[in-house]
Amino acid sequence: MAAVSTREIRKQFADVHAIDGISLVARDGEFMVLLGPSGCGKTTLLRIIAGLEKPTSGEVLIDGEVVNEMPPRARGIAMVFQSYGLYPHLTVWNNIAFPLRTQGTPREEIKRKVEWAAGLLGIDHLAQRRPRQLSGGERQRVALARALVRDPTVFLLDEPLSNLDAKLRASARSELKAFQQKVRTATIYVTHDQVEAMGMGDRIAVIDRGRLRQVGTPTEIYEHPADEFVATFLGTPPMNLIERDGGSLGFRPENFLPKDLLNGAPVVEFPFRVARVEYLGSEHILYGALDGRAAKREVTAKLPAHATLGGIAPGVERVFAVRETELRYFDRDGRKAQHP
Amino acid sequence: MTAITAVAPRPKSRFLLDRPELVGPLFIAPAILYVLVLVALPFFLALYYSVSAYTIFDPNYRYVGLKNFTDVIESDIFRRTLINTLVFTIGAQVIGLLLGKFAAMLLMQDFPGRGIARALVVLPWAVPVSLATLAWQWMFDSLYSVINWTLVAVGLLDPVHRLQWLGQQDLAMIAVTVVHAWRLFPFGVVIFIAGFTSVPQDILDAATVDGAGFWRRNYQIILPIIAPIIMIALIFGTVFTFTDLSVVYLLTKGGPINGTQVLGSLAFQVGILSGDVAHGAVICLFLFPFLLVAVIVLLRALRRREI
Numbered sequence: 001m002a003a004v005s006t007r008e009i010r011k012q013f014a015d016v017h018a019i020d021g022i023s024l025v026a027r028d029g030e031f032m033v034l035l036g037p038s039g040c041g042k043t044t045l046l047r048i049i050a051g052l053e054k055p056t057s058g059e060v061l062i063d064g065e066v067v068n069e070m071p072p073r074a075r076g077i078a079m080v081f082q083s084y085g086l087y088p089h090l091t092v093w094n095n096i097a098f099p100l101r102t103q104g105t106p107r108e109e110i111k112r113k114v115e116w117a118a119g120l121l122g123i124d125h126l127a128q129r130r131p132r133q134l135s136g137g138e139r140q141r142v143a144l145a146r147a148l149v150r151d152p153t154v155f156l157l158d159e160p161l162s163n164l165d166a167k168l169r170a171s172a173r174s175e176l177k178a179f180q181q182k183v184r185t186a187t188i189y190v191t192h193d194q195v196e197a198m199g200m201g202d203r204i205a206v207i208d209r210g211r212l213r214q215v216g217t218p219t220e221i222y223e224h225p226a227d228e229f230v231a232t233f234l235g236t237p238p239m240n241l242i243e244r245d246g247g248s249l250g251f252r253p254e255n256f257l258p259k260d261l262l263n264g265a266p267v268v269e270f271p272f273r274v275a276r277v278e279y280l281g282s283e284h285i286l287y288g289a290l291d292g293r294a295a296k297r298e299v300t301a302k303l304p305a306h307a308t309l310g311g312i313a314p315g316v317e318r319v320f321a322v323r324e325t326e327l328r329y330f331d332r333d334g335r336k337a338q339h340p
Numbered sequence: 341m342t343a344i345t346a347v348a349p350r351p352k353s354r355f356l357l358d359r360p361e362l363v364g365p366l367f368i369a370p371a372i373l374y375v376l377v378l379v380a381l382p383f384f385l386a387l388y389y390s391v392s393a394y395t396i397f398d399p400n401y402r403y404v405g406l407k408n409f410t411d412v413i414e415s416d417i418f419r420r421t422l423i424n425t426l427v428f429t430i431g432a433q434v435i436g437l438l439l440g441k442f443a444a445m446l447l448m449q450d451f452p453g454r455g456i457a458r459a460l461v462v463l464p465w466a467v468p469v470s471l472a473t474l475a476w477q478w479m480f481d482s483l484y485s486v487i488n489w490t491l492v493a494v495g496l497l498d499p500v501h502r503l504q505w506l507g508q509q510d511l512a513m514i515a516v517t518v519v520h521a522w523r524l525f526p527f528g529v530v531i532f533i534a535g536f537t538s539v540p541q542d543i544l545d546a547a548t549v550d551g552a553g554f555w556r557r558n559y560q561i562i563l564p565i566i567a568p569i570i571m572i573a574l575i576f577g578t579v580f581t582f583t584d585l586s587v588v589y590l591l592t593k594g595g596p597i598n599g600t601q602v603l604g605s606l607a608f609q610v611g612i613l614s615g616d617v618a619h620g621a622v623i624c625l626f627l628f629p630f631l632l633v634a635v636i637v638l639l640r641a642l643r644r645r646e647i
Contacts, residue, residue, distance in 0.1 A: 052545055073551030085546030089564040102551035146550070 002061070003028045003154050003186030004049060009058035011044055011210075018044045019055070020210035026154065029184045031177070033201035035191060037233070041210040042190045043158055049188065050079050050156050063153045073102070078147035079156040083163060084139050086131040086146075092118075093127040096145045117145040121179070136164045137172055144179065155180075155187040161196060173199055194234050198222070206230050225250075228334035237285060237300040239328070242293050247331045253285070253302040255326040259319045261307065267321040272301065274316050277309070284309065291317065383628075389621040396615035408622045418623065421601040425630075428517050428588075428602050429581045433574060435521035440528020447529065448536050458533075465526040473590040476519045480505035480591075509599030512592050516600050520587045524577050531573040535566030571642040578634050583627060603627050 004026045011019040019041045026032040034042040047053040049060055051072035059066050067075045078099075086095050096117055100110045118124040121141040131139055140160055147155055160176070161169045177200045180187050191197055197204050198218045206213040206221060206229075214226035225231035225239070231250050232238040240256060241248045259269055271291040275298075278285040286301040301320060303309070312318060331337040357363055390409070393402040412418050447458050464472065479486050482504050491497035505515050539562055547561045563570075585604030588594060594601040594609060601609070603626055611620015 047545075050545075050549060052548060072549045077549065079546070079549045081542040081546060083540065083542045085540070085542035087543060087546075087561060087565075089567075098552075099550035102553070102556060146546075150550075 002026065003030070003063065004188065005061045006045070006049065007059040007061070009045065009048060009060070010056045011041070011048060011053065012056045017210050019048070021058070022207070022210070022212045024205055024212060024215065026186050026188055028186055031180050031187045031189065031200060031202045033189045033191060033197040033204045034207055035194065035197040035201075035204050035233075036207035038192055040207045042192075042207050045207070046079075046156050046158055046188060046190050049154075050077055051075050076153035077156055078150040078152035078154075080140075080143045080147050080158065080160045082159045084131075084143040084160070086139060086142055088131050091128050091130055092123065092134070092142050095131070095142055096149055099146060099150050113149045114145075117148045120148065120182075121145045137168050140164070140172060144176075148183065152185060155185055157187060157189045159191055160189075161191075162193075176200065194236075198234070206233065208233070224336070225328065226336050228330050231328065231330070237302070240299045241296040241330070242290060242299070243295070244329075247329060247337060248296065248334075250328040250330060251322045251326055253300040255322050256299075256301040256320055257303065257307075257322075258310070258312070259321040262321050262323060266324045268324060268327060269319055269321045272299065272318055272320040274312055274314055274318070276314055277312070279305070281305065286312065386621040386624050389617050390625055392618050394617045396617060404618075408618050412619060412622045412626075417598045417601065418606070420598060421603060421606045421623075422626070424513065424600060425582065425602040427513060428520065428600075429578055431517040432520040432524055432581050433577050435518065436524030436577065437528045437532075437570070437573065439521070439525050440530075441532045443525070443529045444532030444536060447533060461529050462526045464522050469523070469586045470590055472523070473519065473587060476515075476522075477506070477591060480515050482507060506592055507596055509596055512596060512600045516588050516591055519591060520581060520584070523587065524581070527577065528573065531569060532566075535569040536562065538569070539565050568642055571638055575635060575638045575642075578638070579631055582631055582634070 002025045006022055006024050009019055009022045010017070022041075022045060024032075024045075034045060036042045044053060048055045049062075051060075051067065051070060055068070060068055062075050062077065072079075087098065090098065093114060096114045097110050100113060105113070115124065118127060121144055123138060123141050123145060126134060126138060126142070131142065134142065140163075143160070157176075161172050164172055173196060180200075189196075189200065201218055203215060203217055204221050205215045208229050214221055214230045216224075221230060222234055225234070228241060228248065228250070232241065235252060237253050239250045239252050241250045243249075256270075256272075259267065270293065272286075272288050273291060274286050274288040276287040278287070283305050284303045284307075286303065287298050288301075289295065290299055329337040391403060391405060392408075393404045394400075443461060447454065447461065451457075478484060482502065485502070485505060487505065488497060488502045492499050492502075497503070503511060506512050543561065543565070544557075547557050552561060583604055585602060585608055588600055588602050588605045589608065592600045594605045598606075603623060607620045607623040610616050610623060614620075
């Protein structure tokens with residue numbers, strides 16, 4: 001069943017279309033990621049689902065019910081904000097209890113729920129502290145606990161990891177995913193970070209300039225991008241796109257290898273002139289150009305560090321190849337096309 | 341290489357202005373001088389005169405101990421003045437800040453002409469106090485009072501019993517307090533707007549999602565968060581009002597029959613206008629313990645509130 005769905009949501013600020021007709025379904029228990037570059041409208045969409053913004057047109061359904069006219073508190077949602085939005089003057093305990101107090105929950109019930117949520121997130125020992133005295137990771141857990149006690153139909157998370165340092169972010173990512181799997185509540189998670197999206201999402205919705213470009217599992221999105229935008233937004237470095245009559249041909253850098261490394265399967269060959277080599281520890285990234293073929297940007301190849309470069313150096317030209325099964329085709333409008 | 345060695349060693353004084361231990365005292369000296377000459381010196385001068393029998397008619401210094409203090413404390417006018425000062429200070433703070441808060445809440449809303457409204461609110465600040473008080477004097481005038489006129493027009497006041505705003509002690513006290521609150525009002529508005537805009541949007545959104553209604557949102561979330569800013573406004577306003585004599589002096593001259601005297605105006609009246617410098621100094625010194633206590637109490641509250 002659908003926990004949340006949006007129907008043809010549009011949002012216009014003055015003459016800017018922040019959201020241009022997005023229809024999306026997040027299923028019960030699903031971890032749905034809204035992924036897109038800054039300013040693509042993903043946070044606006046989340047705020048519309050939460051009820052913090054009104055859509056110009058379109059409907060939001062939560063638990064099968066149209067909630068357009070409902071205030072945020074009545075929608076069965078809980079939200080975790082980018083900077084957590086903890087109340088600085090209240091203790092951790094009172095922060096978590098706040099949404100229950102506004103609902104007029106009985107005292108014993110509040111106590112039970114707060115203790116349960118704090119226990120689940122391992123922050124019971126911080127109950128009497130104030131947000132100022134907590135680390136970034138602890139604050140994030142308090143925000144989660146505050147969301148959890150509301151017993152929502154859906155969690156809305158707005159880039160909750162962006163305030164953590166890189167190391168903490170990795171562990172918070174897996175904790176968050178584990179937490180979601182434990183509570184099994186539908187979650188809509190906004191991020192511009194493709195690693196977070198790939199690592200956490202059951203499905204990813206890629207958004208660009210207010211439009212939904214593709215919805216699918218991480219594998220679908222990565223392996224079979226619906227258009228050139230999705231193809232180049234995901235992957236570091238992004239998919240190579242080279243011009244081909246009336247459209248383009250795409251292949252991932254990690255599939256673009258010296259011909260002699262690829263044996264067996266049928267391949268397409270390209271003469272590759274290397275301009276620069278970057279050593280990144282686990283891999284080499286080669287930058288260069290294809291002789292006789294125009295590319296939309298510098299062509300890259302990603303070689304595992306354990307593969308010998310075999311004399312590949314700046315200025316050298318080699319025959320590289322891609323397996324035919326790894327080639328992707330896009331039409332004149334940049335949309336996915338079948339094999340020519 | 342030869343070119344480099346040929347350069348003469350630079351004088352050490354070249355980087356003098358980069359040395360904080362030299363520049364620091366230089367920059368802070370004017371402020372210290374200012375405090376010493378215009379705050380510390382008058383304070384000690386007041387202490388010096390307060391134990392003397394110094395008047396401008398008899399400028400010989402004669403030590404009389406604490407006699408002036410007992411004189412002043414035993415005086416009915418002084419006791420009345422002390423109460424007036426407290427009423428004036430607290431009343432003006434409460435009215436000024438409360439109205440300031442409401443106006444700030446209104447001015448936070450989006451409406452056409454908000455920019456002009458915000459500019460107009462600051463007007464009481466921009467108008468010279470003498471000019472503004474003159475306008476208020478007309479509004480409180482026994483014959484031409486627009487306040488009375490309005491009250492009569494809406495039927496709240498019998499035209500026969502027009503209020504003598506500046507001629508009756510309690511009404512005059514209300515009048516000076518209201519005028520001073522009017523002067524504090526823009527300050528309250530500015531402080532509250534600054535406070536409101538400093539509350540992060542995420543916290544306001546969280547409160548909305550958590551189901552906080554108008555009262556809970558304003559008094560359990562926003563007000564506690566901006567409390568430190570309000571405390572600063574309160575300290576500033578209290579000190580500013582406690583030591584102020586301009587409104588009282590311009591509007592009522594402390595009258596009728598000393599009914600609206602505050603410490604500042606009484607000290608001016610006694611010490612300067614009547615020439616009794618010694619007693620004037622004593623009255624002035626009474627400002628000090630009150631202000632000290634007020635500031636300590638507020639600063640402690642501020643530290644406890646700090647979040």
